[in-house]
Amino acid sequence: MIWGSAGEFLAMGGYAFYVWGSFLVAAACLAVEPLLVGARHRRALQTVRAERMRHEA
Amino acid sequence: MNEPSVVSAIAGVIRRDLLLAARRKSEPLFTLGFFVLVASLFPLSIGPEPELLRRVAPGVLWVAALLAAMLSLGRMFAADYDDGTLESIALAPVPLVAAVLGKVAAHWLVSGFPLVVVSPLLALQYGLPADVIAMLMISLLIGTPVLSLVGAIGAALTLGVRGGGVLVALLVLPLYVPTLIFGAGAVDARLAGLDPGANLSLLGACLALAALFAPPAIAAGVRIALE
Amino acid sequence: MPSRLINWFRFGSPQSFYPLAGRLVPWFTAIAVLTGAAGLWVGFFVAPTDAQQGEAYRIIFVHVPAAWMSMFLYVIMAFWAGVGLAFNTRLSAMMAHAIAPTGAMFTFLALWSGALWGRPTWGAYWVWDARLTSELVLFFLYLGYMALNAAIDDPRRADRAAAVLALVGVVNVPIIYFSVQWWNTLHQGASVSLTRAPSMAMTMLTGMLLMAIAFWMYGLAVVLARVRAIMLEREAHTDWARELKEVGQ
Numbered sequence: 001m002i003w004g005s006a007g008e009f010l011a012m013g014g015y016a017f018y019v020w021g022s023f024l025v026a027a028a029c030l031a032v033e034p035l036l037v038g039a040r041h042r043r044a045l046q047t048v049r050a051e052r053m054r055h056e057a
Numbered sequence: 058m059n060e061p062s063v064v065s066a067i068a069g070v071i072r073r074d075l076l077l078a079a080r081r082k083s084e085p086l087f088t089l090g091f092f093v094l095v096a097s098l099f100p101l102s103i104g105p106e107p108e109l110l111r112r113v114a115p116g117v118l119w120v121a122a123l124l125a126a127m128l129s130l131g132r133m134f135a136a137d138y139d140d141g142t143l144e145s146i147a148l149a150p151v152p153l154v155a156a157v158l159g160k161v162a163a164h165w166l167v168s169g170f171p172l173v174v175v176s177p178l179l180a181l182q183y184g185l186p187a188d189v190i191a192m193l194m195i196s197l198l199i200g201t202p203v204l205s206l207v208g209a210i211g212a213a214l215t216l217g218v219r220g221g222g223v224l225v226a227l228l229v230l231p232l233y234v235p236t237l238i239f240g241a242g243a244v245d246a247r248l249a250g251l252d253p254g255a256n257l258s259l260l261g262a263c264l265a266l267a268a269l270f271a272p273p274a275i276a277a278g279v280r281i282a283l284e
Numbered sequence: 285m286p287s288r289l290i291n292w293f294r295f296g297s298p299q300s301f302y303p304l305a306g307r308l309v310p311w312f313t314a315i316a317v318l319t320g321a322a323g324l325w326v327g328f329f330v331a332p333t334d335a336q337q338g339e340a341y342r343i344i345f346v347h348v349p350a351a352w353m354s355m356f357l358y359v360i361m362a363f364w365a366g367v368g369l370a371f372n373t374r375l376s377a378m379m380a381h382a383i384a385p386t387g388a389m390f391t392f393l394a395l396w397s398g399a400l401w402g403r404p405t406w407g408a409y410w411v412w413d414a415r416l417t418s419e420l421v422l423f424f425l426y427l428g429y430m431a432l433n434a435a436i437d438d439p440r441r442a443d444r445a446a447a448v449l450a451l452v453g454v455v456n457v458p459i460i461y462f463s464v465q466w467w468n469t470l471h472q473g474a475s476v477s478l479t480r481a482p483s484m485a486m487t488m489l490t491g492m493l494l495m496a497i498a499f500w501m502y503g504l505a506v507v508l509a510r511v512r513a514i515m516l517e518r519e520a521h522t523d524w525a526r527e528l529k530e531v532g533q
Contacts, residue, residue, distance in 0.1 A: 002329060009328070013339030018404050022397035026346045029389050030502060037510045044516035048531045051520040210452055214445045218435045227431050228449060231424040232456050235463035242467065259466070266459070274452050281444045 066151035070159025071166070077136075078167045084129060088168035089175055092125035096179045107184045114183035115193065115244035121179075122172045122197055123204060123233055129168040130208040130229070131215075131222050133160060138216045138282065147283055153276040161202075161209045161275070169201035185248070192247035199260045200240040206264075206271035207232045213278025236263050298375050298515040299524040305508040312508070316501035323494030331487040340404045344488070347397035349496040350390045351415070353503055354422060355457070357387035361429070362454035365447035375511075377443030378518065380450060381433055382511035386503050388426035394419050414468035418461045425453045439518060 003009040012019045061069075078084055099117045100110055137143040146156045173194050180190040211229035215221040243256035295301045327345035334341040361383040368376035398416050399409040410416075432449055436442035519525045 002333065012342070013333065015338065015340040015404050018340055018400045019342050022343045022346050022400045025396050026350070026393055029393055033386065033389055033506055034509065037506055037513060041509065041513040041516070044513045044520070045531055048516055048520045048525045048528070052526040052531065055521075055526065210448075214432060214449055215435070218432075220435055224431055224435055227424070228428040231421045231428060231460070232452065234421055234460050235456075238463045238467045259463070263459075270452075270455065274448055277448050278445065281441055281448065284441060284444075 061149075061151055063151060063155045066149070066155045067159040067162070070146070070156050071163045074160060074163030075166060078163070084132060085167050085171050088125045088129050089171050091128055092121050092172055092175060093179060095121040095124060097182065100182070110183045111185060111248070114180065114185050115189075115241045115248060118176060118179055118183070118193060119196075119200075119237060119241040119244065122176065122201065123237060125172060126169055126201055126204040127208055127226060127229060127233075129164065130205075130212040130225050133164045133209055133212045134216055134279065134282075135212075135221075143216075143279065144283055147279060153279060154272045157209070157213075157275045157279060158272050161205050161272070164209065165202050165205040169205050170198075172201055173197045189244060189247050192253055193244045196240045196243040196253075196257065196260060199257065199264055200236050203236045203260075203264050203267045204233060206267040206275075207236070209275045210271055210278060213275045213282060216279070216282035236260065239263060296373055296375060298378070298519050299522070301375060302512055302515055302524075302528075305512050309505050309508050309512075312501045312505035316498050316505060318498075319494050319501060320498035323491055323498050326487055326491035326494060331491050332485060334488075337405055340401060341488075343397050343401040345491050345495045347394060347401055348492055349499045350397060351394040351419060352496055353499045354387055354391035354394050354419065354426075356500075357383050357390060357503060358422060358425065358450075358457065359454060361387060362450040365450035368443055369447040369451070374440075374443070374518070375515075377447060378511050378514045379507070380447065381443075382507045382514055384426055384430050384433070385510070386506050388423065388430065390499070390503070391419060391423040391426055395423065412468065414461070414465040417468070418457075418464045421460050421464070422457065425457070429453065 010016060010020075096118055099113065103109060103113065134143055137146065147153050149156065176193050176197055177190050180193055185193065208225070208229050210232075211225040214228065215224045218224060239256045239260040243253035243260060246253040246256055295304055323345060327342055331342070331345075333339060361380045364376045364379040364383065367373065368380060395416065398411075398413075398419070402411040402413075402416075403409050429446055429450055433442050433446040436445055516525060525531070
């Protein structure tokens with residue numbers, strides 16, 4: 001195991017800001033994008049429902 | 058009615074566009090005015106110190122020329138698109154690629170070549186020596202047609218699209234990067250006393266590639282816009 | 285007539301591709317999560333500390349896969365744009381539109397992690413390194429594609445115009461990269477290349493490859509999910525869309 005303790009792991013050899021800065025932003029992007037796509041999907045379903053309402057009316 | 062040859066078609070389009078440009082002289086003057094204006098903003102902002110101005114001159118003059126050429130792209134097809142002339146050109150028995158080449162050549166003559174003619178005056182403002190001014194003119198002479206050709210792709214794709222002006226810039230500026238690098242690089246090399254041959258040949262290569270691949274893309278863009 | 289004639293175009297129509305994409309998304313997500321976890325584990329707990337850069341080099345496990353994906357996705361986007369233009373298949377154009385945002389996101393990620401890596405290693409957030417600079421130009425190409433696509437109202441024309449732009453862009457990407465590389469070597473004093481390919485210990489390489497696979501699977505999952513949404517938006521007026529049970533509730 002490279003890291004002696006959790007603290008050492010977080011410190012990342014003094015480069016904590018840079019390493020975690022990159023990884024957290026990456027994690028954020030990879031988390032937010034699916035949410036946006038999901039929201040877009042729900043909005044699309046709404047348009048289909050609206051279209052169906054108009055079709056049946 | 059004999060089939061109009063391709064060359065006569067290109068010549069016809071060029072003649073027509075030059076006539077139109079001659080009638081409303083403002084357009085070339087706008088382009089030149091913009092070029093001179095932008096080029097003179099830099100000394101005001103960087104300061105008049107001659108050595109520094111000479112150092113940044115190649116890049117500044119090339120970027121100013123590039124932006125000036127890009128500004129008038131919007132008008133390349135817009136007028137014909139609005140009044141339907143573009144449609145008739147597209148339907149003419151002559152290949153659209155030829156007609157489009159004519160339009161690009163006309164655009165270059167109106168807003169590309171004048172930049173080459175005016176560039177020495179600005180270069181003097183920046184204190185560039187004679188041989189560097191000659192290199193600036195040569196690099197602009199080879200470079201501005203590429204700007205017109207590649208720019209015309211952006212112009213064709215954004216025909217009749219809202220926000221067209223800024224959109225053309227966003228589409229076209231990334232594609233101008235190689236031309237800018239080789240063009241400004243040639244002048245920079247001459248300024249530093251190095252041999253700009255390599256830059257010029259690469260710039261020439263860009264011109265050859267653009268002349269070959271741009272017209273079909275422009276024609277496709279026009280056809281898409283006309284549908 | 286060979287009995288088992290594979291109908292390549294069976295999944296060509298949105299109606300038949302929609303359910304297929306729906307089934308595939310969870311699988312790709314699962315693989316992405318697994319390979320991602322493995323990649324992070326190797327990256328942080330197996331790969332040794334780098335001799336010169338200490339721990340800062342671990343950013344490579346995000347930076348390089350993101351850069352690969354940004355270029356890879358642009359080529360795939362241009363491919364689907366080309367297919368859409370050539371065969372006039374609406375679904376291919378939708379695929380191209382679905383890829384663009386994810387490609388732009390990976391480009392941003394590559395730039396962001398590149399900058400954060402540059403700071404401790406070369407003392408500056410932005411280093412005019414040939415690759416970083418071309419990555420920046422690639423980012424503008426993505427923005428241009430998405431802006432053109434958004435600016436044109438009629439979807440059919442937007443597909444075709446954006447497709448031409450994507451094809452022109454993909455031809456230019458190598459030229460831009462070469463010209464920036466050329467420009468960079470001329471001004472070599474200005475910068476040092478980021479990944480000097482430090483002696484890539486085996487574990488470092490595996491960590492990076494695992495992360496690359498994880499990003500790739502993630503990309504597939506998100507793009508397929510987004511193309512489903514685009515299909516619904518575009519085909520809202522069709523019967524198959526209306527009868528979808530998702531819509532029913």
